[in-house]
Amino acid sequence: MAEAKVLSGAGLRGQIAGQTALSTVGKDGAGLTYRGYDVRELAKDCLFEEVAYLLLYGELPNAAQLDAYLQRLQGLRDLPQALKEVLERIPADAHPMDVIRTGCSMLGNLEPEHSFDEQRDITDRLLAAFPAIMCYWYRFSHQGVRIDCVTGEADLGGHFLALLHGKKPSELHRKVMNVSLILYAEHEFNASTFAGRVCASTLSDLYSCVTASIGTLRGPLHGGANEAAMEMIEKYASPEEATAGTLAMLARKDKIMGFGHAIYSVSDPRNEVIKVWSKLLAEEVGDTVLFPVSEAIDKVMWEQKKLFPNADFYHASAYNFMDIPTKLFTPIFVCSRVTGWAAHVFEQRANNRIIRPSAEYIGVKPRTVPLLGHR
Ligand SMILES: CC(=O)SCCNC(=O)CCNC(=O)[C@H](O)C(C)(C)COP(=O)(O)OP(=O)(O)OC[C@H]1O[C@@H](n2cnc3c(N)ncnc32)[C@H](O)[C@@H]1OP(=O)(O)O
Numbered sequence: 001m002a003e004a005k006v007l008s009g010a011g012l013r014g015q016i017a018g019q020t021a022l023s024t025v026g027k028d029g030a031g032l033t034y035r036g037y038d039v040r041e042l043a044k045d046c047l048f049e050e051v052a053y054l055l056l057y058g059e060l061p062n063a064a065q066l067d068a069y070l071q072r073l074q075g076l077r078d079l080p081q082a083l084k085e086v087l088e089r090i091p092a093d094a095h096p097m098d099v100i101r102t103g104c105s106m107l108g109n110l111e112p113e114h115s116f117d118e119q120r121d122i123t124d125r126l127l128a129a130f131p132a133i134m135c136y137w138y139r140f141s142h143q144g145v146r147i148d149c150v151t152g153e154a155d156l157g158g159h160f161l162a163l164l165h166g167k168k169p170s171e172l173h174r175k176v177m178n179v180s181l182i183l184y185a186e187h188e189f190n191a192s193t194f195a196g197r198v199c200a201s202t203l204s205d206l207y208s209c210v211t212a213s214i215g216t217l218r219g220p221l222h223g224g225a226n227e228a229a230m231e232m233i234e235k236y237a238s239p240e241e242a243t244a245g246t247l248a249m250l251a252r253k254d255k256i257m258g259f260g261h262a263i264y265s266v267s268d269p270r271n272e273v274i275k276v277w278s279k280l281l282a283e284e285v286g287d288t289v290l291f292p293v294s295e296a297i298d299k300v301m302w303e304q305k306k307l308f309p310n311a312d313f314y315h316a317s318a319y320n321f322m323d324i325p326t327k328l329f330t331p332i333f334v335c336s337r338v339t340g341w342a343a344h345v346f347e348q349r350a351n352n353r354i355i356r357p358s359a360e361y362i363g364v365k366p367r368t369v370p371l372l373g374h375r
C-alpha cells in the first residue's frame with residue numbers, strides 16, 4: 001500500500017483546521033471519496049446533479065428526488081435583467097473568473113440571503129445560474145449575441161455546452177462535461193474551500209463566501225492550473241519538442257502547471273478518469289499533437305521528478321477538444337465546485353467558531369515612535 005505524504009511545514013500543511021463529513025483526500029496517498037463514495041465510481045455511473053445532491057443534501061437522491069432536483073435547477077437558470085446589464089458592461093478582455101466573481105456578487109445584491117434558512121435555495125440558484133453568467137457575458141462580449149439563458153437541456157453539462165456553442169451538444173461531449181463536473185465538485189480543505197469557510201466563520205452571507213472562494217480558485221497554483229497547462233501544452237508542435245521544453249523548464253526550476261499536489265503523494269485519482277476521456281476526445285477529433293504532447297510532458301515529469309498529473313492537466317486537452325475557449329476552463333471549475341464550497345459553508349455554520357489562527361511574530365522589537373522631523 002502507498003505511503004501517505006508527510007505533511008508538515010509552511011502553508012498550514014498537515015494542520016487539522018476543522019472537521020468535515022464531506023470528503024476524504026489522499027488516504028493512502030491516492031484516494032478521493034465524497035460522503036464515503038469513491039469519486040471514480042460516482043464519475044462512472046452518476047449524473048453531476050446526483051453528486052451535487054449528495055454533497056448538499058447528504059445522500060444520493062432516489063429517482064423521484066433526482067427528477068425533482070433536475071426540474072428545480074432547470075427552473076432557476078435564467079438571469080435577472082439587471083445582472084445581464086452588468087455582464088454586458090464587462091469588457092471582452094476581462095478574465096472570465098473576474099466575470100463570474102462579479103456575477104456572483106451582483107446576484108447577491110439582487111437576491112440577497114436574508115437568513116441562513118435560505119442557504120440551500122441560494123446554492124441551487126447559483127449552481128443553476130453560473131453557466132449562464134459565464135456564457136451570457138462570453139457570447140455578448142465576443143460575438144455581440146444576447147443569448148437565451150434557458151436551453152431545455154436536462155443536465156448542467158449539456159446546458160453549459162448548449163449556451164456556449166448555441167447548439168445541442170453531442171452525447172460524448174455531454175458525458176465528458178458531466179464527468180468533469182463530478183471530478184471537480186469537492187476536495188476537502190483546499191485553498192478556495194478554506195477561504196470560503198473562513199468567510200462563513202464570520203457569519204457572513206453565502207454569496208460573500210462563494211465570492212471569496214472564486215477569488216482564491218483563480219490563481220494558477222489552484223484552479224487556474226487547467227488554463228495555465230493549456231497555454232504550456234499548445235506551445236509544442238510535437239512530443240519531442242515537449243520533452244525538450246519540459247526538461248528546460250525543470251532545469252530553470254519553473255513550475256510545470258497541472259503537476260504535483262499538496263496532499264496526494266502517489267497519484268490524483270481524478271487524473272486517471274479525465275485522461276481516459278481526453279484520449280477518447282482526441283480520437284474523435286483526430287488529434288495527433290495535443291494528446292501526445294501531454295503524454296510526453298507527463299512522462300518527463302514522472303521520470304525526472306516523480307510528479308504526477310493532477311486533476312487539471314488532462315482537463316486542458318479534454319476541454320480544448322470540445323472547443324471550449326481556454327479562458328473559460330477555470331470558470332467551469334466554479335460551476336462544479338460551488339457545490340463543495342456551499343456544503344462546507346453549511347457545515348461551518350452548523351458548528352461554528354470564528355476561524356482566527358495565530359501568527360509567529362518575526363518583526364522588530366517594540367520601539368518608540370520618533371517625531372516626524374526626526375525620521
Ligand atoms: C485542482 C487543483 O488545485 S490541483 C493543483 C493545481 N496546481 C498546479 O498544478 C500548479 C503546479 N503545482 C504546484 O505548484 C504544486 O505542486 C502545488 C501548489 C499543487 C502543491 O504545492 P506543495 O504542496 O508546496 O508541493 P510539494 O511540497 O509536493 O513540492 C515538493 C517539491 O516539488 C516541487 N514541485 C511541486 N510541484 C511542481 C511542479 N508542478 N513543477 C515543478 N516542481 C514542482 C516543489 O517546488 C518542491 O520542490 P523543492 O522541494 O525543491 O522546493
Ligand SMILES: O=C([O-])CC(=O)C(=O)O
Binds near residue numbers: 187190191262263311
Ligand atoms: O486539494 C487541493 O489542494 C487542490 C485540489 O486538488 C482541489 O481543490 O481540487
